[in-house]
Amino acid sequence: MEKFKNFINGQWVPAVSGKTFLNYNPANLEDIIGEFAMSEQADVDNAVAAAKAAFETWHLVPAPKRGDMMRKAGDIFNRRKKELARIMTREMGKPTFETEGDVQEAIDTAYYAASETRRLFGHTVPSEMENKMNLTFRCPVGVVGVITAWNFPIAVPSWKILPAIAAGNTVVFKPSKDAPHSGVIFAEILEEAGFPKGVFNVLLGTGSMGDMIVHHPDVKIVGFTGSTEIGCHIGEIGGRLNKRVSLEMGGKNAQIVMDDANLELALDGAIWGAFGTTGQRCTATSRLIVHKDVYEKFLDMLRKRAESLRIGPGLEATTDMGPVIHLKSLENCDRMTKLAVSEGGRLVTGGKRVTDGDLAKGCFYAPTIIADCDETHTLFNEEVFGPVLCVAKADSFEHAMKLMNHSEYGLSGSIYTKNVNNAWTAARDIEVGICYINAPTIGAEAHMPFGGVKGTGNGHREGGWTVFDIFTEWKTVYFDYSDKLQRAQIDNY
Ligand code: UN1
Secondary structure, three states: OOOOEEOOOEEEEEEOOOOEEEEEEOEEEEEEEEEEEOOOOOHHHHHHHHHHHHHHHHHOOOOOHHHHHHHHHHHHHHHHHHHHHHHHHHHOOHHHHHHHHHHHHHHHHHHHHHHHOOOOOEEEEEOOOOOEEEEEEEEOEEEEEEEEEOOOOOHHHHHHHHHHHOOEEEEEEOOOOOOOOHHHHHHHHHHOOOOOOOOOEOOOOOHHHHHHHHHHHEEEEEEEOOOHHHHHHHHHHHHHHHOOOEEEOOOOOOEEOOOOOOOOHHHHHHHHHHHHHHOOOOOOOEEEEHHHHHHHHHHHHHHHHHHHHHHHOOOOOOOOOOOOOOOOOHHHHHHHHHHHOOOEEEEEEEOOEEEHHHHOOOEEEEEEEOOOOOOOOOEEEEEEEEOHHHHHEOOOHHHHHHHOOOEEEEEEEEEEEEHHHHHHHHHHHHHOOOOOOEOOOOOOOOOOOOHHHHOEEEOOOOOOHHHHHEEEEEEEEEEEEEOOOOOOOOOOO
């Protein structure tokens, strides 16, 4: 069986304890992907020490030179795109056309971060005193801990790792225990791109090791994507230890379909939003809010299309929708579906595990649609992270918006309408970080801010130019060339 090691200080090393864990292909649980290092405190200490030492010199490398290496990393991701996609699909399940898109997001992020190394702008500002100039610039912070989920095993880590390193920080990365091979790939690529030893380190292992990274006194910033429960836990630790923590957590994203919408377009959006990545995106459409005048018609269109999706292993070219990540997730889909029906929801399609032929070896759940839900239903409020879509009927635009904003989360939201007034009102009033007009709730682009409001996050934005606010500190410099003591607020007024 293939063995996978940690990457610390430019070396591939087993866990200090020698312990390992196994990871399985969710499309076929008989397919064991490999044996992965199970890191503990000693490994965390080694990785953080390496990153801390590397920071001493890395932060002094001119940013555009760091950008040159970043561009090379983008080239390597590009060269290996198809091969990586198959590795990622084998460990987390989504079809290869999706994992190729996942790698493309990392390529885009690498090139974008590389360009930004020539644009890490500060400000020059007039002083209130004579012969004095004020300016600000961004400073790297030190060792960054990155902890991510398995659903975008290359893209989401890239949003944090690449800008953090481009800005002059060093990184200790803990990939999900369900997508450790993707973490290994990341290290292979940054190693080949020529980043100095210690700048990027990967620790394989399970959740408790993530806790050790967060607690480590030399880790100055933590970038996290994952469940609300773990994110809030990390936030608490960060608050206590006074470290910056950027949290990207749950979602219960909704798409509104108004009576004046292009229904075929809205259907494409709903199917892709709800069942793309088997519904396992933080941005997945898990609530559909449909105007009463097109409600039954749209449900019928939705059912037909959902039933035509080809379920299968993501490695097969004909597959539209792959498995969910593990058996526990399968059980959760089933539990939430049953609960929705017991609370009065109408099962339109799905609601069962798919076990035809070889699919019985994997974690396949049928695309599931539950109609007649409203704010009182558990399914309307709680994230499933699977292919389970709930549908609610809206009497009017105002009612649809009320349903939309009835959520403790606020990552993404969408509206399909041809009414320009309603579209702009929705863009203003939907309580989310990412709003789509006539497009599904998924599909963020690498160069735009990504993040959510309310229970989804804690105010940070990855992606785009805003990500540098997470991974740098501002320094203000007052440059006095008057040759005398000038007392601000006193000598000038
Ligand atoms: C996630 O689900 O964690 O916008 C990220 C999207 C993708 C990224 C999703 N580009 O759906």
